[in-house]
Amino acid sequence: MITEILEAYKLQLLYAALVIISVVLLRYITNLLHKWFIKREEKRFPGEISRPIYLIKKILNGLWLVLGVLLLVFIFSGDMDYKSLISDFKFIFYLGFLLVCTIVCATSVNLWFKQSIAKKISSHEDPTSLKFLGYVAVYGIYFLGLFFGLLAIPSFQNVAQTALGGAGVIAIIAGIASQEALSNLVGGVFIISFKPFKIGDIIKVTDTMVGTVTDITLRHTVIRNFENKMIVIPNSIINKERLINYDLGEKKCCEHIEIGISYDSDVKLAKKIMQEECENHPLIFDNRTELDLANDLPKVKVALTTMNDSSVTIRAWAWAANFTNAFQLRIDVLESIKARFDNEGIEIPFPYRTIVMKKEREEVSK
Incomplete structure (x- = not known):
């Protein structure tokens, strides 16, 4: 009985065995090529290439399995089913091939841009435009991949073909123009x-x-x-x-260092202390012109700028080479000025409030 069945379905069984062996062989070759490619590319692009290649490996292994199942279904299909299965086989193969090509192209373009950006950074050039173009190129490739994938779906073909026309493009742009993405x-x-x-x-x-x-x-x-x-x-x-x-044009930065002192304190002494502490700081930048140097003007200008209710404000104009230095200069000088003010008896006032109790007012009125 078994011999008769094997004899009757000899060609079908041979076909099924061939399909299974082909699927196993393709998966084995895919895994082998994946390992070889990972070792090769990790030397050139350490940490950059592994994720897309792992994704391609999974897509190909899944593609071989699905195509193998479809080929096995051919054995039990009639004439009508056969045409439908052939169409499904072509469609799945096309989508799988398109997906792999899209990922490979996007990854290759992305790696090229990263190499170019690294070279610009190493040569102290501005990589901003190149980095932005890299995003445009990579997203453009994925968009084209999605577009050609939609073209393969019959229900989307009319929409995709309309979008290719001038009127379609204008309609799409007009529709998206109000959106936040654009x-x-x-x-x-x-x-x-x-x-x-x-x-x-x-x-x-x-x-x-x-x-x-x-x-x-x-x-x-x-x-x-x-x-x-x-x-x-x-x-x-x-x-x-x-x-x-802070880095557009000249990078030098003027830091306004303001401190309020009491009306009883020595303003001239306070100005002298603030000037000395600023000028002695290692990050101070000499912004004087040749005329200022000839007139022997100080490196740091200090002046009384505001007379408040309980204090007077003294400001020092301290220059630094850049914003980072200016910030460090400010916090260092504020601390050193506070210490000098304490030693010299210059008071930094705090708010005073006189509270009159109602009971006390009644006693005073009596």
């Missing part, structure tokens, strides 16, 4: 084009958003503040804000 994209393009800031610049958007620009993507700008926290600001918002760029 606003952020346009904002990113404006930032790259007009360069109000670039990667590595220290900017101040608000009092709570101050830090170094670390990335400018299609959607947002990333700032690392001085607490080492990442601030993510959409491009459409930061493009509208009035911000301070």
